[in-house]
Amino acid sequence: MMKLMIGMMNLLPRGMKERLPAPMLRKERMETGSLHPTIKMNMANLLVCNRNCGTCPSFPGVKGEALFCAGGKSSAVVKRKGCNCVSCPIYDLCSGYNSAYFCVNGACGTKDKGVSAKDLSDLSGKYLERFVHFDDGPSAATLDTSPAGASEHTRHPGERVDIVLDFIEDKPVKTDSDTPFLQASLSAGINHTHICGGRARCSTCRCLVSEGLDNVKPRNAREARLAAIKGFSPEVRLACQSTATGDVKLKRLVLDDDDISQAIHEGRTGLNVVGREIDATILFADIRSFTAFSEKSLPYDIVHILNRYFDVIGGAIDGNGGYIDKYMGDGIMAIFGLEHGHQEHHAMLAMRSAKAMLEAVAEFNVYLKKRYAHEFRIGIGIHTGPAIVGELGFRKKTEFTAIGDTVNTASRIESLNKLAGTTVLVSEATYLLVKEHFSWQKGYTAPVKGKELPVKVFEPDFQAHEPGII
Numbered sequence: 001m002m003k004l005m006i007g008m009m010n011l012l013p014r015g016m017k018e019r020l021p022a023p024m025l026r027k028e029r030m031e032t033g034s035l036h037p038t039i040k041m042n043m044a045n046l047l048v049c050n051r052n053c054g055t056c057p058s059f060p061g062v063k064g065e066a067l068f069c070a071g072g073k074s075s076a077v078v079k080r081k082g083c084n085c086v087s088c089p090i091y092d093l094c095s096g097y098n099s100a101y102f103c104v105n106g107a108c109g110t111k112d113k114g115v116s117a118k119d120l121s122d123l124s125g126k127y128l129e130r131f132v133h134f135d136d137g138p139s140a141a142t143l144d145t146s147p148a149g150a151s152e153h154t155r156h157p158g159e160r161v162d163i164v165l166d167f168i169e170d171k172p173v174k175t176d177s178d179t180p181f182l183q184a185s186l187s188a189g190i191n192h193t194h195i196c197g198g199r200a201r202c203s204t205c206r207c208l209v210s211e212g213l214d215n216v217k218p219r220n221a222r223e224a225r226l227a228a229i230k231g232f233s234p235e236v237r238l239a240c241q242s243t244a245t246g247d248v249k250l251k252r253l254v255l256d257d258d259d260i261s262q263a264i265h266e267g268r269t270g271l272n273v274v275g276r277e278i279d280a281t282i283l284f285a286d287i288r289s290f291t292a293f294s295e296k297s298l299p300y301d302i303v304h305i306l307n308r309y310f311d312v313i314g315g316a317i318d319g320n321g322g323y324i325d326k327y328m329g330d331g332i333m334a335i336f337g338l339e340h341g342h343q344e345h346h347a348m349l350a351m352r353s354a355k356a357m358l359e360a361v362a363e364f365n366v367y368l369k370k371r372y373a374h375e376f377r378i379g380i381g382i383h384t385g386p387a388i389v390g391e392l393g394f395r396k397k398t399e400f401t402a403i404g405d406t407v408n409t410a411s412r413i414e415s416l417n418k419l420a421g422t423t424v425l426v427s428e429a430t431y432l433l434v435k436e437h438f439s440w441q442k443g444y445t446a447p448v449k450g451k452e453l454p455v456k457v458f459e460p461d462f463q464a465h466e467p468g469i470i
């Protein structure tokens with residue numbers, strides 16, 4: 001009887017199945033499920049879950065518990081065999097933030113209510129969102145019922161042409177413009193990882209396109225959604241969904257079990273940012289007279305004053321579109337060029353920030369001298385150039401940061417202030433971008449650690465009239 005009813009429901013038009021409520025579910029489950037932010041308690045979704053019941057890694061063992069992820073906690077015994085698994089039939093509609101067992105917690109919401117809830121509500125995460133642009137990508141109200149491995153290449157019609165996919169460290173593969181990269185590589189005998197079976201769920205088939213990115217067709221909806229969750233840059237593509245109209249040179253990125261684990265977990269507990277290169281201006285600042293202060297102060301006073309100082313100069317950095325990257329004792333590093341709408345003028349913003357920091361420290365010294373009979377002097381170093389940004393660190397303690405020669409050079413330039421007796425020094429690269437908008441004292445050429453040739457630096461005169469400042 002049950003099979004007959006299911007068969008009759010399957011014959012109904014899709015539009016009708018999406019409009020009709022899911023039958024044969026308890027009233028309280030329907031009421032709970034109606035509040036779900038993503039998955040509708042309709043007949044179409046019920047049929048998908050009924051068809052897939054038993055394949056879910058946390059299947060409760062009771063067919064009548066269909067849609068338990070949306071309808072509420074399962075009343076059956078749940079075997080914890082996996083979570084957020086790429087084989088789950090409703091995974092595509094659950095946010096990439098989730099890391100808890102759906103059927104145990106009762107729902108897959110837009111935010112994980114489990115172990116990562118603290119991370120998601122952390123203010124530092126909200127701060128980072130301002131500089132790292134994150135988009136959940138296309139959403140859907142009904143489960144995707146297309147066959148496993150199907151991609152959406154019908155969005156990019158055109159005449160089929162022969163192409164070559166040159167897999168770096170593997171081999172060139174002859175294929176055509178209608179064949180997904182994954183299918184082509186597997187057919188050529190390449191052991192291309194694809195844990196979810198090519199359904200744009202796990203991202204383990206990801207490739208880095210080094211040449212011919214213009215030949216790769218735009219992301220379809222499935223790839224765009226997952227790329228947003230994972231934080232992919234344009235050159236990182238899903239092989240299971242990507243096709244090309246011309247030759248492409250690319251490299252597989254997931255090669256072993258550790259790569260697989262990292263790829264699947266990316267984007268679950270908050271913003272995820274894979275490595276990318278940007279043009280940025282890096283600012284380093286350090287307190288020149290901090291050792292003398294710390295030697296005569298109590299631990300409480302040291303921490304208290306440092307926090308007040310960081311709050312003061314942090315406001316100057318934040319007010320000029322800078323991202324405070326890290327604190328190093330009494331030092332601070334900031335990145336300019338991340339905030340949306342301010343990427344083009346990052347050198348100018350860093351210079352404005354340096355001036356505002358000096359003004360802020362001057363005001364802070366009034367309090368410091370009155371309470372502690374001490375004054376802070378700071379040194380600032382600024383350099384502009386390419387930098388690599390991304391999340392780095394142990395999986396339990398990662399941080400978004402910038403690395404590369406530009407960062408190292410900015411740090412070295414800041415340390416030159418001690419030798420030159422200056423307060424602010426900027427590199428030639430920064431100077432050339434902002435020289436018309438500030439007054440300058442003189443330039444220096446000095447050797448710095450890690451550089452074969454001496455570095456040319458310039459000292460701005462913030463006390464003088466600033467010509468044509470924008």
